[in-house]
Amino acid sequence: MLDEIKKLPNVEEESNLTPQNSEVPEEKKSPNLIQEEISSVDEVTDEGGNDEIPIEDSKSTSKSSEDKETDTVTEKSTPVTNKAIDEIESKIAESSEKIEHEAVEMLDYGILSLEDLVAELSKLVKENPVQSIHNNVNNIKNAFNVKFGELLKNEKTKFLEEGGNIIDFQYTNPCKSNYNSILYDYKVKKNEFYAKQDSQLNDNFENKLALIEELKHLIDHADGATMYKVFKGIQERWRVIGPIPRAKYNDTWRTYHHHVERFYDLLHLSNDLRDLDFKHNYEEKLALVLKAEELAELEDINLAFNELQILHKLWKEEVGPVDREHREEVWNRFSAATKKVHDKRHDFFKDLKSKFDENVDKKLAVIAGIESIDISKNKNRTDWQKSIKKIEELRDQFFSIGQVPRVKNNLIWDKFKEATKNFNIEKNKFFKEVKKEHLENLNKKKLLIERAIELKDSEDWDVTTEVMKKIQADWKKIGHVPRKYSDKLWKEFKDACNHYFDRLHSEQDAGNKEELEVFNKKKELLTEIKSTVDSETEITLETLKVYVSNWRDLGRVPYEMKHIEVKFNKLIDKIVAANSIDAKEVEMIKFENLINSYLEQKNYKKLNGEQLFVRKKIDETVREIQQLENNIGFISNASADNPLLKNVLGNINSFKEKLEIWKVKLEYLKKLDY
Template identity: 50%
Template sequence: MLEEKNDNLHPDADGNENESNKEAAQIEDQEESTAEKAPEAVKKDAAQDSGEEEDVHNEIDESNAEDAEDEGHKDRHEIPLLDYHAMNMDKLVSELEKLVKKEKIQAIKAHVDQIKSEFDLKYQELLEQKKEDFINEGGNEIDFSYSTPVKKQFNEVYGEYKEKRNQYYKNLEHRLHANLENRLAIIEELKGLINVEENINDTYKHFKELQDRWRNAGPIPRVNYNDVWRTYHHHVEIFYDFLDLNRDLRDLDFKHNLEEKEKIIAQAESLTEMGDVNKAFRELQLLHKIWKEDLGPVDREHREDIWNRFSAATKVIHQKRQEYFKNQDAIHEDNLLVKQDIIKKIMDVTQHPAGNHSGWQKQIKEVEALREDFFNAGRVPYKVNEQTWSAFKEAVRKFNRNKNAFYKSLKKDQQHNLDKKIELVKLAESLKDSEDWEETTPIMKKIQADWKKIGHVPRKYSDKVWNEFKSACNHYFDRLHARKNEHFKEEMEAFEQKKAFLDDLKEYQLSGDKEKDLEQIKSFISDWKAIGRIPHNKKSIEGKFNKILDALFKKLDLDKQKAELIKYGNKLDQLANSDNDSLIQNERVFIRRRIDEAKSEIRQLENNLQFFNADDNNPIVMEVKKNIEKHKDDLNLWKAKLKKLKNMDQ
């Protein structure tokens, strides 16, 4: 249908103006027809373009041709391209799902392709490792099968993407061909304008209508884009040559086109200051599209100047973009060095395998951290990407082989560990219903501690034996805690009784009979003990009770040591009634330490006296002797308490 197409036609440096200029000169010379001269003019103009300039414009033309059938290209440029290489499989699935649900399906292809590539690499690595583990554990390769929920989820989301994409492109293909037929029909109408016998103003109005229809005709197949545009542009230029017979209309168009192109130049020049070079290039690409597709030629006087200005701005943006890519290449080279260093570190770990389980666990964590660093290190140059990935994968695989070999050698030990854990399970199950709390609780705690000391067991038995052991232990301690909860209620009742007892004791008045009052106080202490245990967090009430006793003993003018020993008997009863056997032992250690401290203080003070050259009436000497006597009294008290404590063991 493109019988007017000439493959030699190519947009000139201005996009459309030099060609028109040459054709106008050829009409004035009346040597040949415009259509015959146009291809030669284009060739001559193209030969004058520098190689760099041609590369820049070709890149923009090719990109615009690609966008010609892509209705989502604007959205595509606005979606940030994330570092999918650094994401794990769960995060990749999440990002893919977000794109498929929220973005236009035609705008996410580059993102989806990268996500799929990274997911496949990571999943393949996992699959190979699981397969190797399976074989090392004695499995047959043909029986190996492995899948994960994240793989299933990825397949579902990617399947949804393909279904939406296929449906979109199926509908798009119909629209693109319909738009193509429409544009070809417009070209046919445009070709017929110069043969219509009507008022030139009506013809010009018809031409403008065709231009409006062309601008709104919609996208066409990429493969047809350049040919259709060239054919259209060729006949637009022929029409402008035809308008040479009516210069007023043509000059009016020239003026409008000049104004619009100067606006485009101003926009292009402002883009040279934009920090985001990729965004600036996309904006420049749009300006070229408008320059090329929406605007016609300007008069010969301004033609070369405006193109040179537009081309200069284009070159600046192109050079900044090239510099940006050079910087990116440098960054990728730096990333390559980082990744090579990480691979070397993994190999270093591999060459120095640990000799025990804890050492291997440490190395496993170390390699896992290095793997994470590898994925977070960023992209490397494309030409070495596959090579770098293969080296990394092989380094990790060698480490895993060593690890598997070590744990395979522990198989016998693991079986022995399993036997020991089974014995502990049997013991725990035999004791789980015991009512002998005092004897059974320490045993149950001990077998829990023993369990932790036993090493690994074969993986296929690990969960089963652990669940059996945990079930037996939980059964026993749930019963124990239920019993303690009952005791807690009793202890709270005892606390309330002691509060009431304390209120009554505050009101007690001594009779004046020292022996009688002392017996009454001892009776108070006995009654206080009889109330029983109280919650641990309510122990402060014991201090309040002792303060009242101190006040009563003081009124009785009772010997300090005797009073302290009476109160101390109350404390020993509390220790004896506690569930914690270590409290009495701690008390014994505490008292002995206080005895040693008192003896040390006495020796130090007596030693100091030897250095004083003064009589006994000297104030300093008197103070030192006073302190010695005080420490001796304390020593006697601590010894008496220790004796009382020892009597508890008899």
């Protein structure tokens, strides 16, 4: 019997069901023991207490006056220990309905797929007693809900990204349907089990009441020859009957124990048997007392309290009474040890209650921190990411604080949910707009990709190159697209652009080779002209025109070698200065040479700019001439040899000559076909 002290039985507590219950709650939740103990710290119990509360049942009969006088429990506690004993007896009553079962191996359900979770749930329900799989089923439910929630979220996101409306979203999954069906079967079995257990508990209660009546009858109609043997039979039958409803446990035991003591008090006809029982019971109870006193010194208060419950249950249910001489002594020692454990436990939970009260202030401070986060200035994703990070830090802090008193738990939790809910509403509103913008960007980038693919094989290099550059610039301005499309779109766009520009560079490489040859030829021509100039041979206008024509016919040089054009123009200026050549003619030759180079390069922007420049110079020159002619009016009376008049007339003639040149240039430009 004492071996039972060493360990707690493997039991599962089931809920109280009445015949009116149509079903068992979906998830049977055990009470929060810590919260209950904290709540009980300030409770006041009646330390007087009745020693026996009558048990009312259909089989009870009115008691005789003798019964009323003698039906009291002889093991009494002092007022200071009553509360400790009441607490232990309350816990024993709670465990009176517990049934033993073998635990089923607990797997790591978090790593299983949805299909494997359903298969494991089906196997558990089919192959194991329903009372043995409660924790396993709950863990499977938690794992399934997390995984299915993620799946549902992804499906919903996909639906919305494809343009669906949230109110039209529906999702069915065969795995979920199978899961619900198996879970329903489990609940049906659980209901049946609880209903059967309820019936069995009540049957056991009726059987124990019947045994009490038998014991009372045995005492009232004692037969010295057989009464002890019959009494032992009643004790054995009492032990094997099984659990009864917790609400009736303590009163039933007190009544039974009271009549057991009455029996021993009447067993004066066979003192040897009685004394032998008393001696054996005294030794058993002393062992329980010693164990209780050891528990009172344990640091692990929860372990001490749990094992103390076992000791009290053994005291009540397994060990009989002792003789009156030792009865009070042994009970007082047992009660004192019980009170010591109770007081240590009471102090422990009192300290814990104080910490829980402190946690209220800490959690309210965190909630205030969440509410103080200003999201009104959040304009972009970066701003929101910073706010989300702050919220996550505060959220982690909230959950790390620990528990609060149960009476305030819902209030604190509701305030926390409200604070985070307001943040999440605004966050979701922003990211919904972001998602909408991303979808618009997606369509814009798809159009650019289509355009790039259309142009990638074009050979209209000048026009297409400008268009492709604009497409690339537009791409950079568009912004983000949904992440799952980003890499695919970029690859398509990059491939189309690279295809075109690779072709362009190949074409340019071929052109560069030709331009390099042109440079070498122009270099030779420049050297040849220099030799003629250095020999001081007279160069006529016609010869100069040949030089310019030959130079232009050679073609375009590489951009980085344009300096040779500057050298050629300087050499032309030197020839004009050293020979009698009309400067106007030379000016037009150089102008035509420049314009023809633009034509060869197909640099139409330069040609248009040159035409605008010439028109502007014509307008400026006309205004200068008009201004000078107006100035002559102020000095019209001056003589012809007046220096000021001569200067003005000279300037007018100079501007008119320039005007003629600009007009010739404009006519030349207007005749071009480009």
